[in-house]
Amino acid sequence: MKNNPLLKEFDNQYGIPPFEEIKIEHYLPAFKKSIETHKAEIKEIIDNVEKPSFENVLNDMEKSGSDLNKVSRVFYNLLSADSSDDLNKIASEISPILSRHNDEIILNQELFTKIKAIYEHRDNLDSEQRRLTEVIYKEFKSKGSLLDEENRKQLQCFNEELSKLSLKFNQNVLKETNNFNMVIESPSDLEGLPDDLIHIAKEQAIDAGMENKWLFKATRENLYPFLTSSGKRELREQLYKGYLNRGKNSNSENNEELVKRMAKLRKNKANLLGFESHADLALDDTMAENKENVFSLLDKVWKPAIARANEEISDMQKIIQSEGNNFKLEAWDWWHYSEKLRKEKYDFSEAEIRPYLSLENIRLAAFKTAERLFQVSFHKIEDHPKYHEDLEGYEVLDQNNRLIGIFFTDYFARPSKQGGAWMTSYRDQSKNNGEVLPMIINVCNFPKPKEGEPTLLNLEHAITLFHEFGHALHGLLSNVTYPSLSGTSVPRDYVEFPSQMMENWIRSPEVLFEFATHHESGEKIPGELMDKYVASQKFNQGFATTEYLAASYLDLAWHTEKDDVHDIKDFENKLFNKKGLPAEIDSRYESTYFSHIFAGGYSSSYYSYMWSEVLDSSAFEGFEKNGIFNKDLGRKLKEFVYSSGNSKDLMSQFKKFNGSEPNPLRLLKKRGLA
Numbered sequence: 001m002k003n004n005p006l007l008k009e010f011d012n013q014y015g016i017p018p019f020e021e022i023k024i025e026h027y028l029p030a031f032k033k034s035i036e037t038h039k040a041e042i043k044e045i046i047d048n049v050e051k052p053s054f055e056n057v058l059n060d061m062e063k064s065g066s067d068l069n070k071v072s073r074v075f076y077n078l079l080s081a082d083s084s085d086d087l088n089k090i091a092s093e094i095s096p097i098l099s100r101h102n103d104e105i106i107l108n109q110e111l112f113t114k115i116k117a118i119y120e121h122r123d124n125l126d127s128e129q130r131r132l133t134e135v136i137y138k139e140f141k142s143k144g145s146l147l148d149e150e151n152r153k154q155l156q157c158f159n160e161e162l163s164k165l166s167l168k169f170n171q172n173v174l175k176e177t178n179n180f181n182m183v184i185e186s187p188s189d190l191e192g193l194p195d196d197l198i199h200i201a202k203e204q205a206i207d208a209g210m211e212n213k214w215l216f217k218a219t220r221e222n223l224y225p226f227l228t229s230s231g232k233r234e235l236r237e238q239l240y241k242g243y244l245n246r247g248k249n250s251n252s253e254n255n256e257e258l259v260k261r262m263a264k265l266r267k268n269k270a271n272l273l274g275f276e277s278h279a280d281l282a283l284d285d286t287m288a289e290n291k292e293n294v295f296s297l298l299d300k301v302w303k304p305a306i307a308r309a310n311e312e313i314s315d316m317q318k319i320i321q322s323e324g325n326n327f328k329l330e331a332w333d334w335w336h337y338s339e340k341l342r343k344e345k346y347d348f349s350e351a352e353i354r355p356y357l358s359l360e361n362i363r364l365a366a367f368k369t370a371e372r373l374f375q376v377s378f379h380k381i382e383d384h385p386k387y388h389e390d391l392e393g394y395e396v397l398d399q400n401n402r403l404i405g406i407f408f409t410d411y412f413a414r415p416s417k418q419g420g421a422w423m424t425s426y427r428d429q430s431k432n433n434g435e436v437l438p439m440i441i442n443v444c445n446f447p448k449p450k451e452g453e454p455t456l457l458n459l460e461h462a463i464t465l466f467h468e469f470g471h472a473l474h475g476l477l478s479n480v481t482y483p484s485l486s487g488t489s490v491p492r493d494y495v496e497f498p499s500q501m502m503e504n505w506i507r508s509p510e511v512l513f514e515f516a517t518h519h520e521s522g523e524k525i526p527g528e529l530m531d532k533y534v535a536s537q538k539f540n541q542g543f544a545t546t547e548y549l550a551a552s553y554l555d556l557a558w559h560t561e562k563d564d565v566h567d568i569k570d571f572e573n574k575l576f577n578k579k580g581l582p583a584e585i586d587s588r589y590e591s592t593y594f595s596h597i598f599a600g601g602y603s604s605s606y607y608s609y610m611w612s613e614v615l616d617s618s619a620f621e622g623f624e625k626n627g628i629f630n631k632d633l634g635r636k637l638k639e640f641v642y643s644s645g646n647s648k649d650l651m652s653q654f655k656k657f658n659g660s661e662p663n664p665l666r667l668l669k670k671r672g673l674a
């Protein structure tokens with residue numbers, strides 16, 4: 001135990017976890033030891049005979065569990081970014097233990113009595129302390145602190161089972177994604193595919209022990225470029241269906257029973273806590289406040305989205321016909337024909353713009369945007385601990401060259417990484433226990449270039465980089481006292497606001513014109529190409545909005561449904577028929593691989609992206625009118641949004657920045673739907 005690096009001070013210059021020293025066998029003992037420490041700390045708070053005060057209850061709680069936090073951050077970050085069977089095994093073992101440990105704290109009546117006493121006298125506290133008291137009290141309440149003993153036990157059982165199931169759900173999705181293989185043997189079947197995708201497919205085939213073949217997996221990173229560029233319709237269908245059928249295929253990795261069980265457990269849990277449905281429970285502490293407000297927003301956007309999607313379908317059907325074909329457009333044709341339509345309408349293809357979007361350019365654009373808006377700069381750390389060679393670290397300095405945080409990037413796809421892109425932290429900013437600087441990471445799945453070649457992104461990648469960077473800034477610029485209110489510890493429907501806000505800059509012609517230079521010639525992106533790019537941002541929005549809304553409705557359907565669901569396909573079909581979802585569009589996620597809601601904490605909250613988009617499209621209006629690097633607006637944005645975490649009421653903060661309430665019409669306009 002003494003030599004367990006997870007339990008020692010991370011004593012290098014920045015306190016970075018000593019990744020190279022951490023071995024598989026260190027995790028379980030470190031978890032167990034740090035859980036014991038946390039238990040002892042909590043016991044001390046409970047056993048304290050002094051009159052309960054903010055300091056001896058809530059502040060001590062905020063300080064407690066720091067070892068466990070440290071171990072958990074390292075473990076769960078690696079579980080997503082650089083997983084292995086060993087890590088997965090530990091996760092299965094430790095997740096229910098952690099869930100039980102958290103429940104023991106949350107459901108401890110003596111502790112809750114103390115918290116309640118402080119809550120009842122919270123008017124005497126300063127504003128951040130009051131906010132923390134309210135947040136913690138509400139969290140305890142929503143997790144069952146007011147229940148009697150028998151019901152608390154029942155709740156604990158639900159939680160433990162749910163935590164096991166959601167972990168299994170995720171493992172199944174990852175396995176099903178890797179299990180699916182579409183092998184191409186004839187080079188003629190690769191026609192039209194971009195070089196980097198062919199390269200990846202070749203590498204994947206070699207990894208699977210196949211020579212002179214190309215192997216495609218059911219990842220989004222393989223799927224979308226393939227669907228866009230392959231002219232072979234039957235191969236598009238094969239890969240698309242491979243993707244869609246994840247979680248429904250084999251016996252051992254099938255997610256259908258799991259999904260039904262989770263929905264039922266969540267409903268029972270909500271009932272136990274006095275809510276009609278899981279959605280009512282989940283939305284209780286959000287900016288939206290209740291499901292009626294959520295449906296009201298989704299319904300406002302649904303009709304214009306469908307109307308536009310139908311126009312897009314008919315435009316693409318015309319292309320199919322004009323090429324002498326007679327088939328009806330299907331879901332797996334969408335990307336291919338929408339790319340043709342894009343070329344036809346905007347005379348512009350993804351391939352033309354990619355040489356200007358090198359990773360270096362886009363990352364520099366992100367760093368410079370932050371520098372101009374928020375007076376912070378990023379400086380590469382040459383030598384630091386790494387769990388993988390792709391990890392890069394940066395010092396983040398303020399205008400006085402004072403260190404305010406550490407930022408990591410881990411940008412390239414690999415089989416050990418979960419799909420998608422995300423921000424997490426190794427350390428959150430806080431000041432209640434000495435100054436703790438944030439240590440934030442962005443993980444993405446950009447295709448890794450061949451040795452010696454530059455990484456060229458497509459537009460979606462560039463926007464993703466800015467999006468995740470926005471989350472990172474929310475963590476890095478955080479300037480609050482208590483860790484529970486730090487950075488991205490905000491309700492789900494607010495958390496995507498700072499990230500989507502950043503996307504506005506890479507979507508702006510000014511930023512692109514300055515930073516998008518050709519990776520070989522160094523020439524600036526041609527004005528004409530850029531104009532087309534800007535015009536094309538409203539392109540295909542019928543589809544994008546519809547597939548997203550369909551997934552949001554699916555999420556809410558699972559979590560408002562009163563009866564048990566027997567057949568998932570039937571449940572989905574009924575919902576989408578009722579809504580009038582065009583047959584050419586599938587929900588962005590189907591139930592069996594909808595990790596956001598069954599493994600990622602977004603249950604009943606998938607709508608959040610759109611809710612946040614109303615905020616960001618409203619907030620960006622000021623920059624559009626007064627200049628995208630307007631100093632005064634940048635200062636306000638930092639003060640009221642990026643640095644204040646959850647330390648103040650979020651709607652009031654928004655209005656302080658914006659001067660008015662968020663306006664849904666701005667979202668429709670941004671997407672070209674109004």
Ligand SMILES: [Zn+2]
Pocket residue numbers: 467471496499
């Ligand atoms: Zn996000």
